[in-house]
Amino acid sequence: MDSENKHYGLGTAISMIVGILVGSGIFFKADDILGFTGGNVGLSVLVFGIGAFCVIFGNITLSQLAARTDRRGGVLAYFEEFISDKAAAGFGWFQIFAYYPSISVVVSWVAGIYTTMLFGLPNNLELQTLIALGYLIFFFALNYFSLKMGGRFQNISTIMKLIPLIGIGLVGVFWKAPVPVTSETLIVPLDQVGWGWLAALPATAFSFDGWVVATSITHEVKDAKRNMPIALTVGPLIVLGVYLAYFLGMVAIVGPEYILQHRDNTIYEIGQILFGEQGGTLILSFILIAVLGVVNGLVLGVLRMPQSMATKGMLPKSDKIKVINDKTQLSPSAAVLSITISVGWMVIHYLTQKLGVLSGGDVSEIAIVFSYITYIWLYMKVFQLSKNKIIPLLGILGSIIIVTGGVVSNPTFVPLFLIACSIIFYSGYTYMKKA
Template structure:
C-alpha cells in the first residue's frame, strides 16, 4: 500500500542529526510515489525498459559527434581515454547502484545528497544537475541538427539552409531542427511514461544495432599501422582525452531519476546501472578502435560526422554513411528524450521540498506526468540549442557532472555511517576503498578540464549558493526542530 501524501502545509521532519537540514531516507521513501496534490507517478518500467532508458540517455552525441574531439586530444590512445572515463563511471556507478537500491526515489543525486550531506549541498547538486542535463540536452540537440543535415544529403542530396540550421555562433540565425527535437521529446514525455519508455527502448535497440554494424564494417579495413604512434600527446593527451570522452558517458545517472516509476526498484536500478556502463564501454571502445583502425587518427580528428565518413570511405558508397546518419538521428533523439525525463523528475523533487517554485511538482491526474514542468524545461533547453553551438560550456558541463559524482561517492560513506540498518539491495565492493577511489578519479578528471573551467565552475556555484540563500532556504519545507523522521508506511516497490 502506498503511503499517504504529506500535507503541503505540514513541515517535513528532518533527520536525527542536530542542527543539520538533512532529510532522512525514511522520509524520502515515505514520500515516494506521490506528489503533494495526491496524484502519484506510476510504476510501469521493467528491467529491460530501464536498461534501454539508460542506454538511451548515454549513447548519442558523445560517440556520434564527440568522438573526433577525443581523438584530437589522445590520438589512437583514445581507447585508453574511454577506459579511463569508464573506470571513473564504474566506481561512481557502484555508488549510484547502492544509493539507488537503498533510496529508490525520483531525485537521484539531489535526493541522495539531501539524505546525507544536507539541504545546501543538495541544492547545489540540483543546480549542477541543471547544468549537466540542460547543457547536454541543448548540445545533443545541436548535434542532432548536424546529422539531420547529413541524412538529407545522403538521401536526396540536399542541405538545410545554414540560416535555419545553426546558431549565430556557427554562421546561422536559428537552429530550428534542434528546437524541433526538444519539442518532440516534450510532447512524448507529457503523454506518459509508458509511451516514453517504449519509444526509448525501440530507439536504444536500433542504435546499438547500428553501432555494431559500424564496427563490423570498419574492422574489415583495419590496419595496425593506423594505431601508430599510439599516444602522440603522451599521458597529458590521454588525460585530456578522458575528460572529453567523459561527456560521452553523461546520462547513466538518469536511471536513478526513474526510482518512483520502476517496478521493483531496489533490484532493477542497481542491475540496470551496471549493465549500462559495461555495455556502453564495450561499444565505445570498439567504435573508437574500428574508426581509427580503418582510417587513422588524423582523418577522424575534427570531423563531427566521423562515423559516416568512415563507412563511406570503407564501402566507397554514400549509402552506408546514410544509414549511420539515420542511426545518429535516432540515437541523439533518444538522448534528448531520456535526459529531459531525468531533469523533470529532479526538478519535481526539488519543488516538493520547496526549494524551487511549486509549479514543477504538479502531476497531471490524467497522464500521471509533470506536464507544466516538462514544457518549461523544453523551452529552457530549446533556447540555447536554437542560438548557440555550446562548445564553450561542454567542459563546464563535464566538471559539474564530475563534482556531482564525487558527492554521490561521499554520500555512500555518509549513509553507511548514519543509517547502517537501512535495507540495501546492492553494496559497493571493497568498501570504503571503492567510493574513495571514485572521488579520486572524479577529481583527477576535473583537473583535466583546465583552470579556466575551474574558474567558471566556481562562479556557477557561487550563483547557485546565492539563489539558495535568497530563495530556497527560506521556503524549504524541511525544519530543524530535531524531530525524528517518520518511518515509511509502505514499500517503495508497492
C-alpha cells in the same frame, strides 16, 4: 523492501545498466577524444578506460547509498537522505538550471548537424542551431501531450543506437582494405601531446554520462548486496567494449588521420565506403534516430524535475509548479519553465560555439564536470559510513581526474562556467535554508 518486489536478477540488472549507459555521445565525441590525444589510438583507448574506471567505482560507491535508503529519485534522494535537504535543493537547482538543459541543447545541436549532413543542407552553425531548436520544441510538445508516443520513440531509438556501434565494430575486425589517403599529416607525436590528453576526459565523461541513474534500480534487484556490485562492474565494461569496438572499427576502416580530417562527417564517409553511394545516408539515418532518442530521454527528465522538486517545496512558486494537468499528467508551469531555460541555454551554446571560447568543447561537458564535483560530497559520505574505504576513495579519485581534465581543456573559460554552476547550486541551497 519485500523480497517479492525484488524482481530483477543479475542478468537483467546488467542489461538494464548497459541500456542506460549506451548513449549518443560516442558518435560525436570519438573524434574529439582522438583529437585531444593527438591522434594516438593507444592513448585514446586509455582515455576510454579511464572513463569506464570513473563510472564503475562511482556506481559502486553510490549503490551503497541506494542500499541504505528506501527513497526514490537517485542522486537527489541521496543528497536529501544523507547530506541535507538544502544540499538536495542545491543539486536539484543545478540539474534544472544547468545540467539537463545544457545537455539537451548540445545533443539537439548534434542532431541538427547530422540532419544537415543527411539532407545535404548548408553546414553552418546558424542552421544547425535552428534545426536543434525545432527538435527541442518538438520533443517538449511530444512528451507533454503524449506520454505513450514519447515512450515508444525511446524504445525504437535504443535499438537503432546499437546497430551502427556493433556493426562497425564487427566490420573493423575483418577489414583488410588500405585506409584512405589524407591530404595532410594531423597526428601529433606523443611527446608533444604532454598532459593535453587530459582534455579528452570531459568528452569521455559525456559518452558515459547517465550512469548515476543505474544505481536507482538497486531496490529491485535480488540479492542486491552481491549482484549490484557485479552488475555495476560488468555493465560499464560491456559498454566500454562496445565503444572501443566502434572506435577501433572506425580506425581500422579509415585510419586516425582520416577521422581527424573529417571529424563528425567520418561516419557518413564510412557508410559510403562500406555500402556504396547510399551507405552514408543509411548509417546517418540510424545515428540521427539514435541521437534524437537521447534528446527525447533528456526532455523526459527536464519536464519532470521541476514538478518533482516543487512537491518538496524546493522552488519558488512551488504551489503553482506542482499543479498537474489531469489530461497530460504533467505540470504546465514546469513545462514552461523547462523550455524557457532550455532556449536560454541554446543561446549560450550558440554564442560559445560562434566565439570559439571552449576550445572545441561545449557547455554540456562543463555541466558534467561540475556534476562530478558534487558526487565527491556523496563519495565522502560513503567513506564515512562504509568499512571498505577503497571503493569510495577510487570514486573520489575518478571525480578528481575528470574535473582536472575539464580545467585542462580550457583553463580560462571552464573555471568561469564551473563558478556559474556553483552559484546555481548555492542559490538552491540558500533558498531551501530560508524556506
